[in-house]
Amino acid sequence: MKNSPHVGRAALLAALVLVFAAATVMAQDPVKVAPNNFKVLLENDQVRVLDFHSKSGEKIGMHSHPNSAYYYISGTKTKFTSPDGKVAERESKAGQAAWRDAETHASEYIGTGESHVVLVELKDKAAKAASKAAPKKK
Numbered sequence: 001m002k003n004s005p006h007v008g009r010a011a012l013l014a015a016l017v018l019v020f021a022a023a024t025v026m027a028q029d030p031v032k033v034a035p036n037n038f039k040v041l042l043e044n045d046q047v048r049v050l051d052f053h054s055k056s057g058e059k060i061g062m063h064s065h066p067n068s069a070y071y072y073i074s075g076t077k078t079k080f081t082s083p084d085g086k087v088a089e090r091e092s093k094a095g096q097a098a099w100r101d102a103e104t105h106a107s108e109y110i111g112t113g114e115s116h117v118v119l120v121e122l123k124d125k126a127a128k129a130a131s132k133a134a135p136k137k138k
Contacts (some may be wrong), residue, residue: 030063041118050119054078054109064104069120071098077111092117 031038031050032124037060054060054090062083081087082105089110092098109115 007066007102008129029064030060030094033063034060037134046123046126048121048123050121052115052117052119054107054115055113056112057107059108060106062104064102065100065119066102066124068099068100068102069122070100071118071120072098073116073118074114075111076109076115076117078115079108079110080105 030052031040037052037054037058039051040048043053069090072094075092075094077088077089077091079087082103091111
């Protein structure tokens with residue numbers, strides 16, 4: 001029996017879903033994915049502080065961050081690609097601070113000059129303590 005084009009398309013779609021699922025599962029620690037870009041400044045059972053540097057055009061493979069605070073030492077313009085293939089650009093100014101919920105992405109620095117950011121990643125224990133200490137919404 002000859003395979004129909006629909007069977008081929010279904011197999012291709014299933015393979016693509018598996019690739020994206022594998023990329024999500026395989027998303028790693030950014031320090032392991034890009035050791036030349038991320039340096040651990042401090043790590044304990046509450047937080048991990050990372051120093052990040054990137055040059056224009058540099059790409060970093062799929063990696064994950066827990067809930068984190070970011071401090072932009074330099075202005076940045078970065079393209080982020082999520083595991084499902086969605087692309088978003090973010091631009092930040094030097095001296096700006098931001099909060100980011102846990103996320104998995106690949107990135108490409110598309111700004112000029114060098115990107116320099118300090119990330120404070122909350123570990124699970126610290127994240128739970130912070131949510132308990134947060135004021136209750138009415």
